[in-house]
Amino acid sequence: MSLYHVQKLIYQLNRDPLVRRQYEENFDALLAGFELTPEERAAIREPDIGLLYVMGVNGQLLMHYAALRGYEWDAYIEAMRAGERRYGPVRTGLYKRAGSGS
Amino acid sequence: MSLVFAGALSHAPGITGRAGRADPTLRDAFYASLGRMREALEAARPDTLVVIAAEHFANFFMNNMPSLCVGMAEAYEGPIEDEAWLNIKRTRVPGAAELSQRLITEMMRDVDLAYAQEWKFDHGIMVPLHFLTPRYDLPIIPVNINCQGPPLIPLERCWTFGRALRRACERAPERIAVVSTGGISHWPATPDSGKINERWDRAFLQEFLDNRREALLAHTDEDTYREAGQGGFEIRTFIALAGLTEGSKGQLWFYAPIPIFAVGCTVAVVDIAPLPAPPAARP
Numbered sequence: 001m002s003l004y005h006v007q008k009l010i011y012q013l014n015r016d017p018l019v020r021r022q023y024e025e026n027f028d029a030l031l032a033g034f035e036l037t038p039e040e041r042a043a044i045r046e047p048d049i050g051l052l053y054v055m056g057v058n059g060q061l062l063m064h065y066a067a068l069r070g071y072e073w074d075a076y077i078e079a080m081r082a083g084e085r086r087y088g089p090v091r092t093g094l095y096k097r098a099g100s101g102s
Numbered sequence: 103m104s105l106v107f108a109g110a111l112s113h114a115p116g117i118t119g120r121a122g123r124a125d126p127t128l129r130d131a132f133y134a135s136l137g138r139m140r141e142a143l144e145a146a147r148p149d150t151l152v153v154i155a156a157e158h159f160a161n162f163f164m165n166n167m168p169s170l171c172v173g174m175a176e177a178y179e180g181p182i183e184d185e186a187w188l189n190i191k192r193t194r195v196p197g198a199a200e201l202s203q204r205l206i207t208e209m210m211r212d213v214d215l216a217y218a219q220e221w222k223f224d225h226g227i228m229v230p231l232h233f234l235t236p237r238y239d240l241p242i243i244p245v246n247i248n249c250q251g252p253p254l255i256p257l258e259r260c261w262t263f264g265r266a267l268r269r270a271c272e273r274a275p276e277r278i279a280v281v282s283t284g285g286i287s288h289w290p291a292t293p294d295s296g297k298i299n300e301r302w303d304r305a306f307l308q309e310f311l312d313n314r315r316e317a318l319l320a321h322t323d324e325d326t327y328r329e330a331g332q333g334g335f336e337i338r339t340f341i342a343l344a345g346l347t348e349g350s351k352g353q354l355w356f357y358a359p360i361p362i363f364a365v366g367c368t369v370a371v372v373d374i375a376p377l378p379a380p381p382a383a384r385p
């Protein structure tokens with residue numbers, strides 16, 4: 001798992017117009033710049049919003065990527081629910097744990 | 103005194119982005135209360151508005167995550183999100199770089215801060231500004247408390263930050279307003295979006311309004327996560343404001359869960375009490 005890199009890619013895509021242009025012009029080249037497993041690369045590329053959620057991508061990042069890929073709000077919420085049904089509970093990240101320890 | 107206004111309000115993106123899907127009676131009452139807050143802010147005649155916010159991976163990421171960061175730019179831009187998604191048009195927001203530098207320098211005596219001369223506002227600041235300074239003509243100093251990517255700053259240090267900001271404000275000749283903006287219980291952008299723990303919210307808000315330091319700082323992230331979701335970590339913004347207004351009582355102008363906004367929508371203001379005088383020096 002390289003959740004950090006999955007989230008970093010989405011973070012940059014959400015905030016940087018140049019990265020978004022690269023996404024539009026050559027998505028594979030953009031993806032090649034990040035350390036992703038084949039499963040992660042496929043989930044981002046497809047996109048499989050439900051799997052990205054189960055992988056642990058923070059919703060504050062994921063909801064914008066989902067919107068970029070054409071998901072309306074209700075479809076985004078449903079995609080996460082479908083992801084849990086298909087792939088099981090969230091594997092890592094904020095939504096798996098029971099607090100930050102402070 | 104140079105702290106002329108203090109308040110707290112919600113910032114969820116649905117407040118503007120999904121406005122048409124909310125119960126119109128509740129929504130309009132909430133908007134009216136935000137309008138009342140704008141009027142109160144304007145009546146305080148501030149030179150600058152400090153916004154204590156909890157941004158959502160717009161500027162800060164886990165490659166270099168500050169617990170506390172203060173903007174020090176001449177101007178900012180927002181929203182970083184898609185304009186149609188948030189239903190707020192992208193605009194330039196004036197900053198107050200010189201005042202910001204003075205405040206930061208003063209606060210650094212008490213707290214470790216990062217500062218930023220580049221900052222793109224996300225909904226966490228743009229939604230409050232949309233209602234409070236709709237002409238975007240009041241200089242803004244943004245503050246971010248990392249409430250998103252653990253490890254998170256302990257609550258006590260948020261209080262300490264608020265106190266440090268108050269001391270810095272008192273030493274500045276400008277008239278400074280401060281608002282904090284965060285959710286209470288909420289599970290934003292997850293399958294549980296729309297879930298709100300009203301009982302927990304009201305209990306927390308009472309502690310905030312009463313400025314009960316011990317009760318506010320007794321919350322643990324484990325309890326907050328269980329009762330109030332990961333969005334509940336944003337209580338740090340309320341606690342910073344409580345530290346800023348230590349010894350003052352607040353008024354709750356509006357609270358109602360609005361599920362499509364994914365948060366218990368809140369408007370609160372603080373009646374700012376003067377700081378206690380320092381003990382007299384011995385002759």
